[in-house]
Amino acid sequence: MDQLVPPPRSARAPHGSGVRDEVAEVASALEHRVADISVHVAGVISNDVEFYQATAPAPFSVVASICEAHVRAVLSAIAADEEFDPSVAERVGVDRAREGVPLAVVMEVYRVGFHQMWEAVLHEVDAQEIAGRTFNGGAALRILTSHVFVAQDIFTSAMAAGYRDEQARRLSRDESERSALIDALLHGRVLERWSLWEVADHLRLPTGGPYVVVATDMTVAGAEPLPGIQSKLRSLDVFSAWRTLPDVQVGIVHLKSEKHFDDVLALLNRVAAARVGVSAQFDELRDTAQALRYARVMLRGQSEPGELVSRFDGSILATAAVSAPEVLAKVVAPTLDSFAEMSEDERDVLFDTFRVWLENDGSLRVAGELLFCHPNTVRYRLHRIEQCTGRSLSRPRDVAEMCLALEVHRRLK
Structure with missing residues (x-):
């Protein structure tokens, strides 16, 4: 006094x-x-x-x-x-x-x-x-x-x-120290005086995963993109730590179970006021920086119509597409450029047809049923892809390269 x-x-x-x-x-x-x-x-x-x-x-x-x-x-x-x-x-x-x-x-x-x-x-x-x-x-x-x-x-x-x-x-x-620790994790740096266990304890996170990184776009003017998200997650018995960067709001979210993950995704879909990208699950905090990269990719990539939340599925194709984005974007550019003269709607119809056909083991009948068209229409669209790219969808290697090209288009374009 x-x-x-x-x-x-x-x-x-x-x-x-x-x-x-x-x-x-x-x-x-x-x-x-x-x-x-x-x-x-x-x-x-x-x-x-x-x-x-x-x-x-x-x-x-x-x-x-x-x-x-x-x-x-x-x-x-x-x-x-x-x-x-x-x-x-x-x-x-x-x-x-x-x-x-x-x-x-x-x-x-x-x-x-x-x-x-x-x-x-x-x-x-x-x-x-x-x-x-x-x-x-x-x-x-x-x-x-x-x-x-x-x-x-x-x-x-x-x-x-x-x-x-x-x-x-x-x-x-404490808040300043928490922010510094989150920054260290997000940028791939863990301060030497902190073990991963100590970092988790200071951030009030469980010491073992799985975790996901959530990134939401901060560049859109208007309301807060994820209002009150930390307290809302805590009401679901989900622990998280958040940091606002210049362009994104980032959260490290701990998941106890798949049900918890489903609850988190449902909450994000309810409260999101801007695009949200969610990484694949990871088990150690040392992998946070890589998970942030995947979450950012989901912000830039195409989302499902009417949905703001995009989840990185961790598949081999998706991981390959984003692991070296600059290199892969150049590699697949000739394949994607072969559709340049088409309208965007026409190109999307061909790409969706290829995806549905592929996901259903190459069945023209099932693909037609799912796309509400005749199997011959599916066959015609696939033939157009072959004409544009000069590749044959009967050759596994050409199919694999086409899959990678469309994955890059989906994730990075």
Whole structure:
């Protein structure tokens, strides 16, 4: 605290009055026994605060020392009729925040501690009266009681302020460190001082996969592309870590099961406001950078009509198409250029026909049924592909090259 905080004037004894002298005498007498009082207060805290019964956040000697610093600060200010200095409480708030002790627990400690301090005041007044000391109509006790309760409010507020400031600093520091670690994973760098297990722990991710990388387009103006995605995933019992890059928002998402993956894809489809690419599953965080590459590919490639979410299937053809995109784009360019004079719709009909025919083991009948056309129409379209490319779909090698060309077209064009 930069400034000392005085108790309200209504809680301070009038200058020059006998009551002020009585207040000072009681406070001074208590100061001489501050060590004993502090040990008693520490003992009550240890016994009455449930958190201290379940765990010992600090040795008893440390608790007693902290109590002594507070008791001495309060009594010395009362004895001298001076302003309270709650800096000791602010330091306690900072320390407890660093140790992860809940703020509610520390508030309870202060409540119990100041109640014991007030009881010490009552006992001292009783002891002095028994010894023959006469107080001025109980005014001194009222002033002392007011002082203790004002001090409780000031010291507790200072502690809470220190706690919250330190907590905010820690959260900011943790978030900065989390962002740095996610960046390291996304760019294929794992800091030497972090093992993969430590990275997963710091990002609050399970230490083993499977994982997927989700990338969503940030270049489209408008609403957030995946609003509240992290909390929505957590409601599905799915852990994730997210980072916003200049062009994409990226998440590393842990999957417990295939059902979890289905739930994640369904959620993405419900909330997505822009294109979303999802990588294939991977088991180790060291593969995050490669998974991001695949997720980015799905953003650039063709999506199914009416769908914003595209999933990388991890097939051999798909992986081959994106592993060396610049090279493969040049290799398949002559094949794809052979369709350049066609309209886009006409070319897409031929490509869809080839895909359906291939996926159904080369059956003209099944392909025709799925495409709602006669088998002869399927045969005619496949023949046009052969005419355009100069390849024969009866030769396995030509079919394989055609498959790769269309996969590159699908993924990279």
